[in-house]
Amino acid sequence: MEKVHFTEEKATMLATLYGRALDNRSPDPVLGDQAADDAVRRIDYDFGKLGVDQNLAMAVVLRAKPMDAWAAEFLRANPDAVVVHMGCGMDSRVFRLDPPATVTWFDVDYPEVVELRRKIYPSRESYHQIGTSVTDFAWIDQVPSDRPALIIAEGLTMYLTEEGGEELFRRLIAKFPRGEVVVDLYSKLGIKLQKMNPVVRKANATLHWGVDDPRDLEKLGLTVVRALDVGTAYPDSELDRVSTGTRIQIRIARLIPALRRMGHIVRYKF
Numbered sequence: 001m002e003k004v005h006f007t008e009e010k011a012t013m014l015a016t017l018y019g020r021a022l023d024n025r026s027p028d029p030v031l032g033d034q035a036a037d038d039a040v041r042r043i044d045y046d047f048g049k050l051g052v053d054q055n056l057a058m059a060v061v062l063r064a065k066p067m068d069a070w071a072a073e074f075l076r077a078n079p080d081a082v083v084v085h086m087g088c089g090m091d092s093r094v095f096r097l098d099p100p101a102t103v104t105w106f107d108v109d110y111p112e113v114v115e116l117r118r119k120i121y122p123s124r125e126s127y128h129q130i131g132t133s134v135t136d137f138a139w140i141d142q143v144p145s146d147r148p149a150l151i152i153a154e155g156l157t158m159y160l161t162e163e164g165g166e167e168l169f170r171r172l173i174a175k176f177p178r179g180e181v182v183v184d185l186y187s188k189l190g191i192k193l194q195k196m197n198p199v200v201r202k203a204n205a206t207l208h209w210g211v212d213d214p215r216d217l218e219k220l221g222l223t224v225v226r227a228l229d230v231g232t233a234y235p236d237s238e239l240d241r242v243s244t245g246t247r248i249q250i251r252i253a254r255l256i257p258a259l260r261r262m263g264h265i266v267r268y269k270f
C-alpha cells in the first residue's frame with residue numbers, strides 16, 4: 001500500500017480516480033476502468049472522505065467517456081501520433097485506450113503525482129511521464145514535434161490562470177504540424193460557483209480560468225469539431241443512474257442556458 005498526502009488541486013485527482021473505481025464496481029459500469037479500481041486498492045488513503053458518491057462518479061465517467069472515444073478515433077486515424085495528456089492525475093487512460101507502440105504517449109502532472117503513478121502503474125513501451133507544472137513550459141521540449149499530436153487535458157484548464165492556459169495551448173499548437181485538442185472547460189459562472197463543487201471544496205482547491213463559449217479558444221488557432229454541454233454530456237439513457245435530486249438538477253440545467261453552458265467537453269482540431 002502506498003500512503004499518500006495531497007492537498008488542493010493535486011488532491012482532486014484522487015476524487016476522480018475514486019469515481020472511476022466506483023463506476024467499475026457497479027454492476028453495469030460506464031467506463032469499466034479496472035486499472036483505476038486496482039489503483040485505489042493499492043493507495044493507502046481514506047477515499048471515503050472525498051465525498052464521492054454515485055452521482056459524482058457518473059459525472060466523472062460521463063466526462064471521461066466521450067474524451068476516450070474522441071481520442072481513440074484520432075489514434076485510429078493517426079497511429080504515428082504523439083499524445084500529450086496533461087494534468088493526468090492518476091488517470092489510467094493510456095491503459096484504457098491501450099494504443100499501439102507506434103503512438104508515443106506523455107502523461108504530464110506535478111512531480112509528486114508522477115512519483116505516485118510510477119509506484120502504482122506499470123511502465124509500457126512508448127510511454128513517458130513528465131513531472132512538472134504544465135505552465136513551466138520547458139517540459140514541452142521533451143516531446144517530439146514532427147508528428148500529429150493529440151493533446152488531452154481533462155479537469156485541468158480550470159486550475160490554470162487564463163494567461164497561463166492560453167500560453168500553454170498557443171505553444172503546443174505552434175509545436176506540431178497538426179492535431180486535435182480534447183479538453184473540458186468551465187464557464188465563468190462555473191468558476192464563480194466553484195465552492196458548490198464538492199470535489200473542489202473538499203480538496204480546498206481554487207479554480208481560475210473560465211471559458212464561456214468553446215469558440216472563445218478558436219483565437220488560439222483551434223477549430224471546434226464537437227462540443228458537449230451540461231445537457232448533452234448527460235444522455236437520457238444514463239439519467240436513471242443518478243439520484244432523483246441530481247436528475248432534477250440536470251433537467252433544470254438543460255432549460256437554463258447559463259447553467260447548461262456551465263461546462264463543456266470539447267474536441268478541437270488545429
Ligand SMILES: C[S@@+](CC[C@H](N)C(=O)[O-])C[C@H]1O[C@@H](n2cnc3c(N)ncnc32)[C@H](O)[C@@H]1O
Binds near residue numbers: 086
Ligand atoms: C481534477 S484532477 C484531474 C486528473 C485527471 N485528469 C482525471 O481526470 O482524473 C486535476 C489534475 O490537474 C493537475 N494540475 C493542476 N494544475 C496543474 C499544473 N499547473 N501542472 C500540472 N498539473 C496540474 C493536478 O495535479 C491534478 O492531477
